[in-house]
Amino acid sequence: MAAYAARAKIQALIYMPKDTPRANIEESRIAGAEVVFVDGLISDAAGMAGEKARAEGWFDLSTFKEPYRVEGKKIMGYEIAESFEWTLPDVIIYPTGGGTGLVGMWKAFAELEELGWLENTKRPRMVAVQAEGCAPVIKAFDSGALFCDFWTNAHTLASGLRVPKSFADALILNDLRESNGTAVAVSDAAILDAQRQIGRQEGIFPAPEGAATVAALKILIQQKWITPDQTVVLFNTGSGLKYLD
Secondary structure: HHHHHHHHHOOOOOEEEEEOHHHHHHHHHHHHEEEEOOOOOOOHHHHHHHHHHHOOOOOOOOOOOOOOOHHOHHHHHHHHHHOOOOOOEEEEEOOOOOOOHHHHHHHHHHHHHHHHHOOOOOOEEEEEEEOOOOHHHHHHHHHHOOOOOOOOOOOOOOOHOOOOOOOOHHHHHHHHHHHOEEEEEOOOOHHHHHHHHHHHHHHHOOOHHHHHHHHHHHHHOOOOOOOOOOOOOOEEEEEHHHHHO
16 A cells, blocks of 8 residues: 555555564555554554544545455456466465455456356355464354454464454355355464475465465365365465564
8 A cells, every 4th residue: 555655646644553564564664654553453453544534534445445455356366267277276275364365256256257257167165264363254154153253362473364353254254155165273383384384395485374374274184174186276475574573
C-alpha cells in the first residue's frame, strides 16, 4: 500500500503492531508512509485504522474492507490453472491469517469453471494452516461453527498468522467445507524445522508462514489425508529475510 500510494502521490497512514518485523516498518517508511505503532495485535491496528478512516474520511485498505486485494490474490488461482495446463491440483495448502489468498483462489476456480477454461471441473481440497498459538479457523472448523471466536492471547513467531479473528471468517470456513478441505495448526518449533528443511532442500529462505505449510503437509501425510499419488501445491507468501530480528 505504501508503494502504490507513493506512485500515486497519495498520503499513506499505516497502523502496525509494535512488534511488526523491522523490514516491514522500514519498507513502509522508505515509501513515505506514516507508521503508527499499536500496543496490541493486528486486529487492534485494524480497529484503529477503521476508526481513523471513519472520523476523517480516509480510505480503509484493511484486509477485506475493500474488494481489490482479494481480486489481486485471485490471480494465484488463475496462475495455478495455467501452470497445470488448465487442470487443478488435488490439494492446496495455504497459510491463513486474514485469509485473502484462500478466499481469492476459491473465487478464481469458480470463475475459471464458468468461463469454460478448465479441462475438468474437479477443484482442489483447500487447507488452511495456522499456528497453534493463534488458530481461530482451526477451532471453528473442528467444532462446525460458522464463524470464528476471537482468539485471546494470540502468539506465534509467524506474524502473518497472528490474526485473532479474520474479518472474512465465514467466507474462509465456507470455502474450506465446500472444497472438502481441512484446517491444521502447527507449532512454532515445527515451523522453524520446516524453514530449515526448505532452505536445505530447495535453496529457498521462506517466511515462517510459508514454512508452516510444510509442517502441515507432514501432519496430513501422517494422517493419510494426503496420499503419494496426489498433486499438492504449497504457498510461500514471503521471505525469511523479513524476520531476521
